[in-house]
Amino acid sequence: MTVLNKLTSREAIDLEDKYGAHNYHPLPVVLSKGEGVYVWDAEGKKYYDFLSAYSAVNQGHCHPKIIDAMVNQAKTLTLTSRAFYNDVLGKYEKFATELFGFDKLLPMNTGAEAVETALKIARKWAYEVKGIDENKAEIIVCENNFHGRTTTIISFSNDPVARKNFGPYTKGFLKIEYDNLEALQKTLESSTNIAAFLVEPIQGEAGVYVPSEGYLAAAKELCAKHNVLFIADEVQTGIARTGRLLATCGNCSCEEKNCSGRPEVKADILILGKALSGGAYPVSAVLANDGIMNVIQPGNHGSTFGGNPISAAVAIAALEVVADEKLAQNADRLGNVFRKELADFTETNNLVKSVRGKGLLNAILINDTEDSSTAWDICMKLKENGLLAKPTHGNIIRFAPPLVMNETQLMDCIAIIKKTISEFKK
Numbered sequence: 001m002t003v004l005n006k007l008t009s010r011e012a013i014d015l016e017d018k019y020g021a022h023n024y025h026p027l028p029v030v031l032s033k034g035e036g037v038y039v040w041d042a043e044g045k046k047y048y049d050f051l052s053a054y055s056a057v058n059q060g061h062c063h064p065k066i067i068d069a070m071v072n073q074a075k076t077l078t079l080t081s082r083a084f085y086n087d088v089l090g091k092y093e094k095f096a097t098e099l100f101g102f103d104k105l106l107p108m109n110t111g112a113e114a115v116e117t118a119l120k121i122a123r124k125w126a127y128e129v130k131g132i133d134e135n136k137a138e139i140i141v142c143e144n145n146f147h148g149r150t151t152t153i154i155s156f157s158n159d160p161v162a163r164k165n166f167g168p169y170t171k172g173f174l175k176i177e178y179d180n181l182e183a184l185q186k187t188l189e190s191s192t193n194i195a196a197f198l199v200e201p202i203q204g205e206a207g208v209y210v211p212s213e214g215y216l217a218a219a220k221e222l223c224a225k226h227n228v229l230f231i232a233d234e235v236q237t238g239i240a241r242t243g244r245l246l247a248t249c250g251n252c253s254c255e256e257k258n259c260s261g262r263p264e265v266k267a268d269i270l271i272l273g274k275a276l277s278g279g280a281y282p283v284s285a286v287l288a289n290d291g292i293m294n295v296i297q298p299g300n301h302g303s304t305f306g307g308n309p310i311s312a313a314v315a316i317a318a319l320e321v322v323a324d325e326k327l328a329q330n331a332d333r334l335g336n337v338f339r340k341e342l343a344d345f346t347e348t349n350n351l352v353k354s355v356r357g358k359g360l361l362n363a364i365l366i367n368d369t370e371d372s373s374t375a376w377d378i379c380m381k382l383k384e385n386g387l388l389a390k391p392t393h394g395n396i397i398r399f400a401p402p403l404v405m406n407e408t409q410l411m412d413c414i415a416i417i418k419k420t421i422s423e424f425k426k
């Protein structure tokens with residue numbers, strides 16, 4: 001068997017099992033094609049994608065405008081390293097900083113790298129601008145956070161599966177309860193060595209926890225009062241997923257940009273990834289104003305692939321698609337339909353406890369113990385019925401389709417979800 005032969009699903013799974021590290025537990029479906037809101041398995045069965053690669057494919061699979069930008073750039077110039085300039089990066093930096101309302105952008109590749117970058121910037125700012133003594137800076141994070149998989153990031157995770165036996169851990173992090181302003185205030189008052197507060201506007205991996213109305217704005221205000229940087233990790237919530245360009249949507253002229261924004265809070269440091277490329281390529285970024293970003297000088301930080309011309313061309317196209325196709329408004333509108341329909345359904349069905357979320361980042365809570373396999377078993381049935389979703393922590397199923405979905409498709413998906421759960425037997 002050569003790698004060029006088309007594999008059956010069974011063969012593809014067996015190969016990964018035997019030759020790949022077992023660092024994931026995928027649903028047993030092998031995808032070989034994607035277009036818009038659909039994916040097809042190796043045998044040609046069609047599914048609705050209700051995960052969107054953890055919200056990386058907001059613009060839909062293989063969006064022609066993004067793929068064209070990628071292919072054209074790939075044929076012209078792929079990588080120069082930052083030892084030299086390239087003629088796309090500056091254009092992208094201008095476009096993205098104007099769109100999100102920041103002075104500067106630092107380009108990286110993955111979400112975890114962008115989070116690491118933000119932490120490094122915040123620490124350096126703390127020593128050089130705020131005046132904290134060297135090696136004393138602390139960063140406040142939230143319980144049940146998810147910010148990626150590097151050694152430093154898992155150091156402040158409280159997921160035992162992600163942490164155990166990867167120590168010793170990086171110091172300098174203080175953990176507080178999410179959505180708890182009192183805890184934030186207390187911690188801010190407890191020390192003069194605090195550099196930053198790192199927060200997800202909605203905790204995605206933890207099970208789509210939406211904080212109380214006004215939490216983010218009040219948290220930002222508390223941070224400002226203590227001269228502490230407010231860092232928003234919008235790797236999953238950003239790029240129209242929650243019905244606005246950003247879940248924190250700040251002074252970025254949402255109306256002009258055709259996003260259905262309700263401005264709430266502008267981060268001091270904004271972290272983007274995932275859908276910044278529409279899922280075509282690993283592209284992440286950190287945005288901040290000069291007073292913060294200028295602490296980074298030549299040699300302080302970098303990445304061989306960060307800011308490469310393909311990533312820059314792809315990101316411009318991916319952001320243009322969001323505006324052209326009004327994906328934020330669509331996510332906002334369809335999200336309301338989805339939650340209304342599912343909320344009505346939970347009244348009639350006792351296997352589902354509730355539905356929550358914002359825009360098209362939603363989750364249903366299964367009425368069973370946290371460690372039961374019910375959510376997984378329901379996802380297996382959904383798969384049989386043509387819809388792919390994945391359980392997340394604590395018997396929760398996340399529903400996050402591509403934002404290019406239309407209402408007819410959404411109603412079709414809602415019917416599949418209701419039918420599957422109604423017929424479900426443990």
Ligand SMILES: *Cc1c(COP(=O)(O)O)cnc(C)c1O
Nearest residue numbers: 110111112146147148233235236
């Ligand atoms: C996915 C995610 C990350 C990590 O991104 P990677 O590209 O997987 O490294 C960081 N923060 C949040 C909120 C995420 O959802």
